[in-house]
Amino acid sequence: MDLSFVILVEIFYAVASLALISAGLAVVFGMMKVINLAHGEFMMMGGYATITAVHLGVNVFVAMLIIAPLIVGLIGLVVERLVIRHLYGRLVDTMLATWGLSLFFIGMATMIFGNTTTSITTPITGFAVGDYQINGYNFFIIFVSAVLLISMYVLLKTTRIGLIARGTMQRSDMAAALGYSPDRIYMATFFCGSALSGLAGAVLAPLVGLVPTSGGAYIAKAFITVIAGGPSLIVGLISSSSLFGVVNQIFTFGISPVFGDVALLIAAVILLRLLPQGVTGKFFKGKM
């Protein structure tokens, strides 16, 4: 009984963290069609922003939920103005430029913070369920992830800003004809995407020891989740992260964490082979 509860929490946690990792990329890649290979580094910078702010005496939740997204969003803004802006519509070129950016950020972080592991303690203590210990922070991640997905859905689906953003991504010439500046909307969307990446990196920072290269651990998982999700942003994100999260945890508990990761990747290959347009290319068509 206790074990099944623990496993259930772990599965929810795996799904939530996958969705969290991928949310920023879903905006930047899913909506804007910019293959952002620096996504992992945005997360890494979010983590460093949090840790630095905490060391400066800021409350950990303020640092995670407000400071880190803002700082990474601003970095994203600068990057968009300097580099990405010139490359919209050139898929392969954005990929290479963002790979260059990711190397740049890794180099920067190495020069500033050094090639050592930095970390902070988790702000929420664990508790025992029967014979097992559960990390209380897992619930926080599940909570943040759920709130994030719901607010993204509400923002994109029901507000005017969301409508304008979605419309511009589909037909920027029409949006321009209606008096909206696509340039600015792209800029704002990229800001949001980077801020989401920063938030994800910040929230996950207490769980991992941060090194300048730790962004690389996220990037593949994020891409797989977003691509397997398919054209519908949020439904796709939820369905693919649920699928991969469950597969991952089953094999993690059944065999070992390494096989959990390998099983996730194999599941992704099989899924993309069967449904090349992603889950929502076939099911839940036309949803957000």
Added chain:
Amino acid sequence: MSRSWGRQDAATIVAALVLIWLMPLLISTYTLTVLVIYGMLALSLGLIWGFGGILCFGQAAFFGLGAYTYAIAAINVGESTLPMILAVIVPALFAALLGAMMFCGRLTDVYLGVITLVVTLILFKFVNSSAGPQYVIGEARLGGFNGIPGFHTLNIPGQPDEYIWGDALYYVCAVALLAVYFLVTWLLRSSFGRIAIGIRENETRVSLMGYDVRARKTILFAIGAAIAGLAGALFANWGEIVTPGLFSLGQSAEIIIWCIVGGLGTRLGPIIGAAGLAYLKFLLGQQSLIDNTLIMGIILVLFVLFLPKGIVPAVASLWKASFGRRSGRKPAGRRHMRRVDSANG
């Protein structure tokens, strides 16, 4: 037509041999060997991406697979001829299977990139975690994160005690690169290569002409993997150890960067890009003022923004613009004739 091709080939061979002979005077052969190997690796991606239009994010998988196949086979066999052959065949077969799976599903661009990336990651994770004694192939332990050291390195075929190392290994690698270069040249001039370029330009049209696009893409993919495998085996001989780092994401990305910087759609570009950037990295590694990842990143961003076609095409067009005037009259005249023809038609 064919005679002018022949003259160009002869000039290439002479230039390459002179370069092979001169370069050791400038750079130590130990460094040169790895530059040559990277050049071959870049050429393998340059072939399938630049001419076949297949953006493979996992060329490092075939490179690593070649290196591991060589190491494992060399430990079991105790000489190097058979392992070298296996190191070419195994990645090619693996790529043929993977390619067949992907191309029959008609996966393209981004999806292709992600699947090859994922396969590289799977190999990396698997090899990285294979430290235990249960992971044994024949007498070779996979060794996990530490890799496989101490295998039998390259020897003269038939004489297991006559090792090829140091300067000799450099000459072997350089000649191998030259051979691969001409293999690629020959392949691109054959009808197979021309159709491959046709597939890159317009896949639907080529398939409507009755060519089996899937099979051709798979074969091209496998040839690319075979070249990468050969490069991997040579790398294993150079480094005398193979580690999971060969499969890493960074390695894969680096190959793509080489191709882009050198120039896609050329044979020389990837080789120059690889050798140049790898040497730059080597030089940067000798100073500690600025982190060299940072400089590589800046170089890549600047190239994509200002020179997206790469060095070789840019230099070629510059060359044509400044020196090509005198000999440029003929093609101009021909172009004029064609315009007249089309006007008449």
